[in-house]
Amino acid sequence: MAGLVNNLLILLLIFQSSCLGFKNPLSVFKRYKDTTRSLSSECLGNNRPVTSLGLTDFVLDIRMPGVTPKQSDTYLCMSLRLPVDEEAYVVDFRPQASMDTVHHMLLFGCNVPSSTENYWDCDEGICTDKSNILYAWARNAPPTRLPKGVGFKVGGETGSKYFVLQVHYGDVSAFRDKHKDCSGVTLHLTHQRQPLIAGMYLMMSVNTVIPPGEKVVDADIACHYQKYPMHLFAYRVHTHRLGKVVSGYRVRNGQWTLIGRQSPQLPQAFYPVEHPVDINFGDTLAARCVFTGEGRTTETHIGGTASDEMCNFYIMYYMEAKHAVSYMTCTQNINPDMFRNIPQEANIPIPVKSDMIMMTHEHHHEETKKTGDSSSLKQPKREEEEVLDQDFHIEEAVDWPGVNLKLGQVSGLALDPKNNLVIFHRGDHVWDRNSFDSSFVYQQRGLGPIEQNTILVIDPSNAEVLDSTGKNLFYLPHGLSIDKDGNYWVTDVALHQVFKLGVHDKEPLLILGRSLQPGSDKNHFCQPTDVAVDPVTGNIYVSDGYCNSRIAVFSPNGMFIMQWGEETSVGKAKPGQFRIPHSLTLVPEFGQLCVADRENGRIQCFRSETGQFTREIKHKLFGTELFAVSYVPGGLLFAVNGMPYPGDIEPVQGFMLNFSTGEIMDTFIPVRKSFEMPHDIVASEDKTVYIGDAHAKTVWKFTSTEKMEHRSVKKAGIEVQEIKEAETVIEAKLKNKPISTESSKKWEKHHMVEQASPGISFVLITTLLIIPIVVLLAIAVFIRWRKTRVYGADADHKLDSSSGRILGRLQGKGSGGLNLGNFFASHKSYSWKGFDRLSTEGSDQEKDEDDGTDSEEEYSAPPPPPVSSSS
Secondary structure (H helix, E strand, O other): OHHHHHHHHHHHHHHHHHHOOOOOOOHHHHHHHHOOEOOOOOOOOOOOOEEEOOOOEEEEEEEOOOEOOOOOOEEEEEEEEOOOOOOEEEEEEEEEOOOOOOOEEEEEEEOOEOOOOOOEEHHHOOEOOOOEEEEEEEOOOOOEEOOOOEEEEEOOOOOOOEEEEEEEEOOHHHHOOOOOEOOEEEEEEEOOOOOEEEEEEEEEOOOOEEOOOOOOEEEEEEEEOOOOOEEEEEEEEEOOOOEEEEEEEEEEOOEEEEEEEEOOOOOOOOEEEEEEEEEOOOOEEEEEEEEOOOOOOOOEEEOOOOOOEOOEEEEEEEEEHHHOOOEEEEOOEOOHHHHHHOOHHHHOOOOOOHHHHHHHHOOOHHHHHHHOOOOOOEOOOOOOOOOOOOOEEEEEOOOOHHHHOOOOOEEEEEEOOOOOEEEEEOOOOOOOOOOEOOOOOEOOHHHOOOOOOOEEEEOOOOOOEEEEEOOOOOOOEEEEEEOOOOOEEEEEOOOOEEEEEOOOOOOOOEEEOOOOOOOOOOOOOOOEEEEEEOOOOOOEEEEEOOOOOEEEEEOOOOOEEEEEOEEOOOOOOOOOEEOOEEEEEEEHHHOEEEEEEHHHOEEEEEEOOOOOEEEEEOOHHHOOOEEEEEEEOOOEEEEEEOOOOOOOOOOOOEEEEEOOOOOEEEEEOOOOOOOOOEEEEEEOOOOOEEEEEOOOOEEEEEEEEEOOOEEEEEEOOEEEEEEOHHHHHHHHHHOOOOOOHHHHHHHHHHHHHHHOOOOOOHHHHHHHHHHHHHHHHHHHHHHHHHHHHHHHHHHHHHHHHHHHHHHHHHHOOOOOOOOHHHHHHOOOOOOOOOOOOOOOOOOOOOEOOOOOOEOOOOOOEOOOOOEOOOO
């Protein structure tokens, strides 16, 4: 019994520690800092400031040309002309700097820089004409990404023709070794016209004075807005060391709406506006900076040195192109009395943990000496199997009824413009080893086309079938995609064709390829696997396929444009080589097309307009096969791999990846049923993921469950954790506070679902352990009572014999521990299932229950040489 009690205590401690293991939302900035390292002394990028990314996109590297500031608080400027005369749009900013040497950077746009030198002292001026702030950076802030369809307009007749970079070098002690600095920013530009134009609104105090020793000093800014509507999507705060909190608001009809609030002592990134805020004609924009004069012996004024202060609240916004204004400022306070009604939160400093302060202020002198350069833009390569911590986790929606849909082999998934799930399945047809001959000609035409509707439109919330189509059209469905107009694009590997179908049209709108004729020219396919349609150009991309190794591109009306790709050679697969290009996903934000290169177990990405290879994403966790990939706007890739070959250990699972870095952010598997041959994946912007399985004939829904993140606020000087129900309960338990029964029940229910995974939750295990113990104690008490009454003095001996038999069955032969498997297996109505460790491995073959043949969908021979399996 003592052993059982010890086991229970250990389980409870593990359970408690898992509850406490939530991630601080600031950890993302720590990871960004931790993964940076300095460059060599050469100014990488300056020798080749422009890099083409295809016909429409290019990268512009704007760097200081190897400077060594002589004194602290030096402001140096350099300029770079836009390399094109026509209009372009900046859609991405990536800082190339470290706060070890750079206090902050500003990027301006203008037409006439103040100097034509390689660099100059900014005291001479920045531009001789009007300049617009495009970007600001400080304190190791991570990159800034603009929303889809939004860009800063430059060039052309009205846009800026020059970029001017201003770098403030605060403390020059880092330059004692006389190394040269190459800090700057890398821009991603495109010629594709953006429907929404970005701009910067700067709110800045210019006359604030902070008395020495003063505990709290407020700097207030307010202006009327009198232009066309603008939509806010990001904000940034900036002060020097005396700033405690900066807050910005929209004031409309006396109501204060928060735009953003942050500590300026944290990495000064552009943070996303949490709730969409629009600014209309007549609104007021207001901001407050809270300072302290404690520790100062003289007055502190607004100024440009590190010993001065600043009060800046930057707002990134977008407007319709025809009304766009690129830059606006507010430097006054039109109504000081209005700040009597400012929300109390604006006066409460945001606490910053000591480790975050150390992170933002620490210096890496040894690293700087080794590299000779203060810039820190390259990230060290992480171990492939490492999974990054996030503020959310992907897990199955266990109450979604879609797993019970009656389907054939599920081959394709997509989301329509209404975000409904669309399923492409094979009805009563099966792809097996008898489906094709050695020339890839379909051998089962006598079965006729599939008589069931092969395309189903499913309500994503309750799995109700909303619509269906595709009857008597297909033999072996495979890939599915939906264009921006809601048309279905599908591939059929038996027909060797690609079809465009209207939602309510009985006949295809467009057919590519020749029916039942495999081939490799511009008019034929050979078992095409997937199709994708560019939302801007309308170009059609076809992955072809099982017996070809190429990506074929067609115009919107079906005219052949180009192709790229080749069969994988012996040895390591090279860029552009395929072994079954199985799934496609477009990345419109970067003008790229990514391919699940199935049998090579990797993702390859290419410039969609040129076919130029850009990158490979490959991880050990992918295993031998990677079946499908799906991109979500905002920088996330979702993928799913295949069953491992015999001897391989990597389990079949879903992946969430960071598109920019290629790193794995999360992995996930279903709770109900198991993956057998997950064949396609699709994800939405809210991180809802669907995976269809060809052998399980099932579709799973996965959702993102936020981890226990919190936001700190203070009321009446007392810190309150604004945490979700789960964290509220945990905090109350840790502090021995009473909690309501309702909150406790809600938390327990949520936590049991959240912990569900391949194993059983700690709550369930604990319950299963406690119940038998309680039953045993009850039985023992009852037996003792009965024996005492019946046997009197002999009761103890007989009791030992009876209880020993019971415990013997629980413990098993020769076991000193509790064996629930043996106990339940000894009862006819129970089985071992659920108590053995569940295996994530399985055979690559699955017998067809009807005809006893091996399903070609599953069949794969382990390498060498790798024999591709069909699906």
